[in-house]
Amino acid sequence: MKFDASFFLRFGLAFVFIYVSISAFLIPEAWIGYLPNFLGDSVTKGYFLFGHDVFALLLGLWLLTGWKTFWAAIVSAAFFAAVTLTNLGVFLVVFRDVGLFFAAISLALMSRH
Numbered sequence: 058m059k060f061d062a063s064f065f066l067r068f069g070l071a072f073v074f075i076y077v078s079i080s081a082f083l084i085p086e087a088w089i090g091y092l093p094n095f096l097g098d099s100v101t102k103g104y105f106l107f108g109h110d111v112f113a114l115l116l117g118l119w120l121l122t123g124w125k126t127f128w129a130a131i132v133s134a135a136f137f138a139a140v141t142l143t144n145l146g147v148f149l150v151v152f153r154d155v156g157l158f159f160a161a162i163s164l165a166l167m168s169r170h
Contacts, residue, residue: 074117
């Protein structure tokens with residue numbers, strides 16, 4: 058295993074995805090409020106949150122593997138962009154996702170072939 062800049066970016070992004078996934082599985086009420094209102098009622102939001110958690114966990118694991126890093130980084134950037142754009146009303150919290158978006162873009166640029 059090579060401990061270069063790519064590794065640390067992948068590890069950092071993976072940590073965020075895995076943390077949010079586990080946290081939202083364990084305490085969904087702390088996360089459901091960040092889902093956009095256009096999703097409808099809390100049942101629909103609950104199903105969406107579950108899908109979000111599974112997706113985030115798989116994306117975190119994908120980043121850790123280092124397999125097709127460019128595409129994992131692009132998916133990560135899209136994820137952070139979507140989170141930011143659908144939560145502009147709570148930008149005080151999601152402003153951090155802007156930095157994560159650019160970290161994912163950096164990883165994509167570093168890993169393209």
